[in-house]
Amino acid sequence: xxxxxxxxxxxxxxxxxxxxxxxxxxxxxxxxxxxxxxxxxxxxxxxxxxxxxxxxxxxxxxxxxxxxxxxxxxxxxxxxxxxxxxxxxxxxxxxxxxxxxxxxxxxxxxxxxxxxxxxxxxxxxxxxxxxxxxxxxxxxxxxxxxxxxxxxxxxxxxxxxxxxxxxxxxxxxxxxxxxxxxxxxxxxxxxxxxxxxxxxxxxxxxxxxxxxxxxxxxxxxxxxxxxxxxxxxxxxxxxxxxxxxxxxxxxxxxxxxxxxxxxxxxxxxxxxxxxxxxxxxxxxxxxxxxxxxxxxxxxxxxxxxxxxxxxxxxxxxxxxxxxxxxxxxxxxxxxxxxxxxxxxxxxxxxxxxxxxxxxxxxxxxxxxxxxxxxxxxxxxxxxxxxxxxxxxxxxxxxxxxxxxxxxxxxxxxxxxxxxxxxxxxxxxxxxxxxxxxxxxxxxxxxxxxxxxxxxxxxx
Ligand SMILES: Cc1cc2nc3c(=O)[nH]c(=O)nc-3n(C[C@H](O)[C@H](O)[C@H](O)COP(=O)(O)OP(=O)(O)OC[C@H]3O[C@@H](n4cnc5c(N)ncnc54)[C@H](O)[C@@H]3O)c2cc1C
Numbered sequence: 001x002x003x004x005x006x007x008x009x010x011x012x013x014x015x016x017x018x019x020x021x022x023x024x025x026x027x028x029x030x031x032x033x034x035x036x037x038x039x040x041x042x043x044x045x046x047x048x049x050x051x052x053x054x055x056x057x058x059x060x061x062x063x064x065x066x067x068x069x070x071x072x073x074x075x076x077x078x079x080x081x082x083x084x085x086x087x088x089x090x091x092x093x094x095x096x097x098x099x100x101x102x103x104x105x106x107x108x109x110x111x112x113x114x115x116x117x118x119x120x121x122x123x124x125x126x127x128x129x130x131x132x133x134x135x136x137x138x139x140x141x142x143x144x145x146x147x148x149x150x151x152x153x154x155x156x157x158x159x160x161x162x163x164x165x166x167x168x169x170x171x172x173x174x175x176x177x178x179x180x181x182x183x184x185x186x187x188x189x190x191x192x193x194x195x196x197x198x199x200x201x202x203x204x205x206x207x208x209x210x211x212x213x214x215x216x217x218x219x220x221x222x223x224x225x226x227x228x229x230x231x232x233x234x235x236x237x238x239x240x241x242x243x244x245x246x247x248x249x250x251x252x253x254x255x256x257x258x259x260x261x262x263x264x265x266x267x268x269x270x271x272x273x274x275x276x277x278x279x280x281x282x283x284x285x286x287x288x289x290x291x292x293x294x295x296x297x298x299x300x301x302x303x304x305x306x307x308x309x310x311x312x313x314x315x316x317x318x319x320x321x322x323x324x325x326x327x328x329x330x331x332x333x334x335x336x337x338x339x340x341x342x343x344x345x346x347x348x349x350x351x352x353x354x355x356x357x358x359x360x361x362x363x364x365x366x367x368x369x370x371x372x373x374x375x376x377x378x379x380x381x382x383x384x385x386x387x388x389x390x391x392x393x394x395x396x397x398x399x400x401x402x403x404x405x406x407x408x409x410x411x412x413x414x415x416x417x418x419x420x421x422x423x424x425x426x427x428x429x430x431x432x433x434x435x436x437x438x439x440x441x442x443x444x445x446x447x448x449x450x451x452x453x454x455x456x457x458x459x
Contacts, residue, residue, distance in 0.1 A: 014048060016058035022047035032092060033084055038389050039320035040081030044090040051095055053175060053199040059091045060197060061173040064450055071453040072193055075115050075139020079323050080421035082453050101126055106205040112141040112198055124305050128205035130162040134311045141198050146417035147190045147372040149380060151242045151271055151307055154360025156206045160189035160372055161365055165202035168195060171450040187441040190372030192416055193454035195445045211307045212272040212280030216288060217265050217296035223247055223340045226266035229290035231331040234357035241283060242271040247343035248352040257295055264343060271307050322396050323384035324403050325418035327377035327411035338405035347395045350386035353402060355379045373432040377411040382418060416455040427455055
């Protein structure tokens with residue numbers, strides 16, 4: 001099932017474009033149209049794989065002049081499949097991979113096709129890093145534009161807080177330097193792909209090397225106590241601690257006791273950044289002391305790059321996936337019971353509920369300073385499910401009901417980077433107090449809403 005882009009004279013002609021055009025008949029088409037979430041199976045009319053900014057300008061102008069539906073693909077990890085649409089023109093940035101790190105300035109300039117694994121490797125070669133996604137294949141641009149939560153956000157802020165400049169191709173085909181347009185830079189920091197195509201991102205870097213990492217797992221009948229310990233401990237957590245609690249199914253891995261494999265478990269992941277000193281060990285010991293001895297207790301110094309790979313196995317590509325998220329003000333007993341009940345009824349072994357402690361440097365940025373709003377949220381909640389390819393897509397209600405069950409603790413909205421395809425009705429809530437200003441900036445830079453396949457701010 002393929003369609004020509006509406007109004008296109010020929011899919012082989014994009015004036016000024018010197019990149020690669022991939023048409024439905026092409027050998028590379030099927031691979032190029034696929035995104036991370038296997039539940040998304042869409043057929044663009046044409047894929048334009050750009051090699052540089054001039055290619056991006058050519059595609060944007062072509063889409064606008066021809067009245068085409070345009071999607072933008074970076075790392076392809078939008079779980080809503082925003083990067084690809086049936087019958088649309090897909091601007092694929094994945095081949096734009098240059099990166100330049102300047103250690104004396106502690107700055108990296110990244111092209112939009114880079115993944116976090118690639119950017120982390122380049123910056124860590126100099127002992128530097130900025131907040132990045134916890135799965136290496138996530139695209140740097142899509143993640144940063146939606147905010148960007150990672151291991152380092154409490155220490156150095158969100159990815160978007162560390163975005164100090166960007167090159168942007170706007171809907172009229174102009175190439176702008178965002179720092180010369182403060183409203184544009186403001187909106188790029190959390191406003192998603194609404195303003196244009198970002199062709200280069202300039203990041204502030206920080207000296208980051210080792211962490212002291214602790215992973216503790218408990219049988220599921222202790223899940224409520226584990227969440228309570230997480231909530232209590234995280235109140236006092238130092239900024240250099242990244243703390244997560246997860247309710248999921250234990251994999252069959254050598255370090256998991258046999259009795260727990262394939263069973264629901266409650267886990268804690270604590271990463272203390274900085275030198276692996278006594279203080280880090282004491283932080284973890286204090287957390288451990290709040291609970292009975294865990295069934296799994298792995299702790300020790302770990303290079304930053306390794307901490308970035310810890311969640312890799314939790315999110316395999318090629319599985320159908322659905323998720324939702326919510327910012328929480330607190331995690332009280334009612335919320336804890338609701339999450340444990342939800343996890344007890346999880347529909348597949350790949351169903352996960354994760355809470356992450358927010359705050360620290362993220363909370364010290366005023367909410368109106370960037371388009372990202374929920375800086376005072378205490379926790380980020382994620383509920384996600386994956387199922388076997390070919391099985392019916394019947395698990396969405398479990399995900400939604402888990403979120404509804406903690407509505408009393410909600411800070412008012414969810415995270416734009418974890419918005420499912422049927423979640424577009426929540427956009428105003430997800431931007432809350434910054435929504436009206438985002439509409440103004442959107443009207444200025446994209447009044448015709450050329451960039452609408454995103455967490456769309458209608459102009
Ligand atoms: C396995 C997994 C792990 C994740 N981990 C994290 C995490 O740790 N922290 C976190 O905050 N989020 C995380 N996310 C969410 C992720 O940040 C968002 O899905 C993000 O949009 C992905 O960016 P992408 O470039 O890979 O996606 P794509 O699907 O390629 O792009 C998504 C959308 O972003 C916009 N976009 C992308 N590139 C550009 C560009 N250059 N210019 C303008 N707009 C652009 C477009 O609107 C596009 O449709 C994760 C998602 C997955 C699937």
